[in-house]
Amino acid sequence: MKEVLFWIGAIGAIGGAAAVVALRNPFYSVLALIAHLVSIAGLFLILQAEFIAAAQVVVYAGAVMVLYVFVAAYVGGIEEPKLDAIPGQRPLAFLVGAAIFIELSIAIVASGLLALDSGGPEVALGFGSPAGVGKLMLERFLIAFEAASLLLLIAAIGAVVLAERRRRDESDAEEALG
Amino acid sequence: MDLSYFLVLSALLFATGAIGVLVRRSPLVILLCLELMLNAGNLALLTFSRSLADQQGQVLALVVMVVAACEVVVGLGLIVAAYRRKLPLNVDEFRTLRG
Numbered sequence: 239m240k241e242v243l244f245w246i247g248a249i250g251a252i253g254g255a256a257a258v259v260a261l262r263n264p265f266y267s268v269l270a271l272i273a274h275l276v277s278i279a280g281l282f283l284i285l286q287a288e289f290i291a292a293a294q295v296v297v298y299a300g301a302v303m304v305l306y307v308f309v310a311a312y313v314g315g316i317e318e319p320k321l322d323a324i325p326g327q328r329p330l331a332f333l334v335g336a337a338i339f340i341e342l343s344i345a346i347v348a349s350g351l352l353a354l355d356s357g358g359p360e361v362a363l364g365f366g367s368p369a370g371v372g373k374l375m376l377e378r379f380l381i382a383f384e385a386a387s388l389l390l391l392i393a394a395i396g397a398v399v400l401a402e403r404r405r406r407d408e409s410d411a412e413e414a415l416g
Numbered sequence: 417m418d419l420s421y422f423l424v425l426s427a428l429l430f431a432t433g434a435i436g437v438l439v440r441r442s443p444l445v446i447l448l449c450l451e452l453m454l455n456a457g458n459l460a461l462l463t464f465s466r467s468l469a470d471q472q473g474q475v476l477a478l479v480v481m482v483v484a485a486c487e488v489v490v491g492l493g494l495i496v497a498a499y500r501r502k503l504p505l506n507v508d509e510f511r512t513l514r515g
Contacts, residue, residue, distance in 0.1 A: 240417040241417055244417055244421065244422075248421075248425050251425065251429060252425070252428065252429070252432070255429050255432040255433065255452050256432060258436060258445070258448050258449065258452060259432060259433075259435060259436035259439065259440065259445075259449060259452075264442055264444045264445055264448075267444075267445050267448050268448065271448050271451060271452070274452070274455070275451075275455065278455050278458075278459060281422065281425075281459060282459075282462055284417070285422065285462045285463060285465070285466045286466060287462045287465070287466075287474050287477070289474070290458075290462060290474055290477050290478065290481075293478065293481065294481070297481065297485070298481065298484075302484075302485055302488050305488060305489075305492060306444075306447075306448070306488070306492070309444065309492045309495060309496060310444060312496065312499070313444065313495060313496070313499050313505060318440065318441045318442055318506070319441065319506070319508075327438070327439070328439055330438075331435050331438035331439045332435060334434065334435070334438060335431040335432065335434050335435035335438070336431065338427075338430065338431045338434055339427050339428055339430075339431035342423075342427035342430065342431070343424055343427050346420055346423040346424060346427065347420065355418055355419075355420060356418065356419070357417050357418070357419065358419050358466045358467050358469065359467075359469045360469070361466075361469045365469070365471065366471065366474055370471050371471055371474050371475060371478070374471055374472060374474075374475050375475050375478070378472075378475075379472075379475050379479075382475070382479055386478075386479050386482040386483075389482060389483065389486050390482060390485065390486060392486075393485070393486035393489045393490055394489065396489070396490050396493065397489045397490060397492075397493040400490070400493035400494055400496070400497045401493045401496045401497060
């Protein structure tokens with residue numbers, strides 16, 4: 239049963255990832271990423287990370303992707319030049335990607351890490367539940383939690399500053415364009 | 417279900433994201449490919465968390481999600497600002513980051 243679910247999730251995740259890279263219209267790329275994120279959330283469930291899977295679907299595939307869809311619709315289709323900026327960029331990129339994959343795979347296979355060639359050790363019933371993760375987060379990792387909330391606040395302020403419509407900037411841009 | 421399958425899958429997804437960052441020129445799609453790479457990292461973190469039967473990896477995965485959300489907000493803000501100023505949305509054109 240787990241095997242079947244894993245392969246469904248894996249095919250969905252790989253297909254979504256390939257579609258994000260390959261599709262020319264950014265809007266379709268965003269939709270492919272949503273499919274990818276939902277498949278990955280299924281894999282998280284197999285790994286008994288229920289809370290992370292739920293957060294992935296609600297926060298990521300829901301809220302963050304809505305932001306992407308809005309920006310993709312606002313900016314519209316972006317024309318990408320067919321020619322490479324550096325000669326032979328595409329074959330080189332695939333070579334680098336294959337090298338990363340092979341290197342990581344060798345590292346994983348050769349690592350001999352604990353329990354990697356099994357389904358993992360037995361875990362207690364509450365593993366990955368909101369209660370367990372939340373308790374760790376608010377006790378042992380409190381400083382990381384506070385730093386994360388501070389980072390979110392800074393990002394929100396930064397976004398407001400960046401996206402603010404300013405008359406002066408627009409006249410500057412017009413001057414720059416001549 | 418061997419846990420090493422999950423790790424190999426996460427390596428494959430990370431490599432796909434890296435290829436996307438190197439091949440695509442549109443900043444919006446490059447942000448999407450960064451999301452792919454961050455999610456591959458999250459998958460590896462959760463696999464290690466499962467293999468050690470330790471929930472600390474899941475807290476790390478949550479922090480990665482927070483960082484990804486911040487990256488999206490600032491990145492999309494930059495794209496919208498560039499679009500408003502009628503700059504070409506092509507990373508090859510963004511050679512200098514002057515205000």
